[in-house]
Amino acid sequence: MESYNQIRQWFIGLFREFFTYKNKNQSSFVELLVEQAQSVIRELFSDSELSVARIAKTLCITPNYLSKIFHEKTGLTCVEYITDFRLQEAKRLLAQTTRKTYEVAEAVGYDNSHYFSTIFKKKVLVMSPDNNLDYRIF
Numbered sequence: 001m002e003s004y005n006q007i008r009q010w011f012i013g014l015f016r017e018f019f020t021y022k023n024k025n026q027s028s029f030v031e032l033l034v035e036q037a038q039s040v041i042r043e044l045f046s047d048s049e050l051s052v053a054r055i056a057k058t059l060c061i062t063p064n065y066l067s068k069i070f071h072e073k074t075g076l077t078c079v080e081y082i083t084d085f086r087l088q089e090a091k092r093l094l095a096q097t098t099r100k101t102y103e104v105a106e107a108v109g110y111d112n113s114h115y116f117s118t119i120f121k122k123k124v125l126v127m128s129p130d131n132n133l134d135y136r137i138f
Contacts, residue, residue, distance in 0.1 A: 033059055034073040037066060038081070045085050048111045052078045086110070087124055 037055050044050050055078065056066040070078050086108040093104045105116035 030069050031073060033061065033066070034070055037070055037078065038074075041078075041082055041085055045082065045089065046107060046109045048109045050082060050109060082109075083119065083123070087120060090116070090120060091124060 036059055040055050040058050041050070044054075052067055053063045056063040059066065067078055070076070070081070074081060076084070090104050090108045093099055093107060094101075097104075099107070101117060102113035105111075105113040108116075110116035110119075
């Protein structure tokens, strides 16, 4: 009877190790997918056709799965991340170049410069108490 309990304990330990290893690798795989999605966004942000579906297709996963794991790992949706990345690049271009707003909008993936201006004002520009424009850090 003692050998049965020893074998049983050995199998329980083996299964625990297996599931710990599996969960660790599963987590690493998910983190890798999210990092790859972020890399795709950084490479293709200027393409106005960039979408969650396109990113997911590039990674050979479903858009729903990408959305789920991306939000779990970053706290942002894919669309929020794309928008924030585009706006950060727009801030850089506006500060470092003499491009016009519509040129910057196009350069960061917005076909509609009016929509870009609306989003930029909403997320980036704020009025300070003394009525001076300040950049919001996000």
